[in-house]
Amino acid sequence: MSRFEPIAIVGEGCVLPGAPSPDALWDIVAQKRIVTQRVSPARLGLADRGAANPAWVSGLVEEDPDKEDQALDPVCRWPLRAVRDAWRSVATDHIAPARRAVILANLLYPSRAKAAYAADIWRDGRTDRPLTDTLNSAYPARLIAEAIGATGPVLALDAACASSLYALEIACCKLAAASMPPTI
Template sequence: MEFEPIAIVGRGCVLPDALDPDTFWDNIAAGRTSLSAAPDGDRWRLPRRLAMGTVGDHLDRTWTDAGGYVRGFESVFDPGGFRIAPERILSLDPLFHWVMYGVRQALTEAGREGPLPRAGLVLGNLSYPTPTGAVYAEHVWLSAQQPALRDALLTGERRRRPDARNRFSSGLPARLAARALGLGAGAWSLDAACASSLYAVKLACDRLHDGTADLMVAGAVSRADPLYLHVGFCGLSATSRTGRSRPFHRDADGLVHGEGAGFVALMRLSDARAAGLPVLGVIRGVGLSNDGRGAGLISP
């Protein structure tokens, strides 16, 4: 059975050194590398000396802090203009903000604004703890301790418990983004590990092919607690010892963590042409896979 091609009519992203798709493309064309050491501040929530180990000694520690980190997003994000009160948005982890921002970018480039009763969202979302989710869990645990320990550790800003909605960082971001942008054809999240974005695109195309939607946004987000990723993947010996991610290269020695979000707005090609929309790309098929044939969990 042949399916109608699907047109890409909009793009949106929040990525290291690129808070919009054109900047991301410029970085690729210029061969820029957006890896760096972990930003100063509270991204790791403990002194670096306690987190850093070596390749030979990394029990509950990491041998590297290299990664792709998003910076400057707060300067471009406007919580207004959504169908959710700004104060309700700002109490959520930035993962939620990245999804709302990136989906809105893609819809804006496609010339589509809500309410959109025949539009939906499929979000690939690695279900790791977010920084705010980790702080929430920490607060719950410390609150149950003896007063002396509780009061010694829950001081200053740490006395305030984060918004409880941050517990639901897997499925809720898609649902809230759809509500905030007036997408009426449904929204959900999936976790297919490194193939999550491909599955999101495929399932979004299915919605367009079966006629249950006329516009779909597909994409993925990753904003896990960076120390959780570094320690966990060093424990799996999956993190690159050279700080370089080179899939399928003969000298590949592991992955390098990154964070960000990316989205495409999709329509049936005939509908996009009828609406006079610029067609940025055409999808005629989607390849799906995750993990490899080897015994290793992260073998390509």
């Protein structure tokens, strides 16, 4: 058996239903609360087009999002928010951009923006939506890299339910080999 050098987790960020922070997530777990909600017909695109269809995780309050971020699909906005929170919580100025890396576990289900883009094409044969609405695989990882000034390796992976486990394994192996510290 090989010895694995310990690594440190120095920053945390979280964007989940009812939990806009790691502390809020822990409260939900400790209190054994159920925070799921039924999906409304409007959210599924089955209601009148004028119906409100908010584009945020319930319980998430974005204190003062950039206009640029608000235009992003949640598949991009949520991990970007979590990473910014984690990155702000640690001293990072001394870390050269080339030594910053991003490994993102990202399930590639069709996002709301991607579905709306496809619906426009299917219904009208064209769309005015930005092409970025179709890019929910590696695009969020690239946005995160730009947000933290990372010019080192950037990886997005989809391994279904195991995505997070694989991302952690890859990050731990790279950190242990000292080939990619620090890693988001």
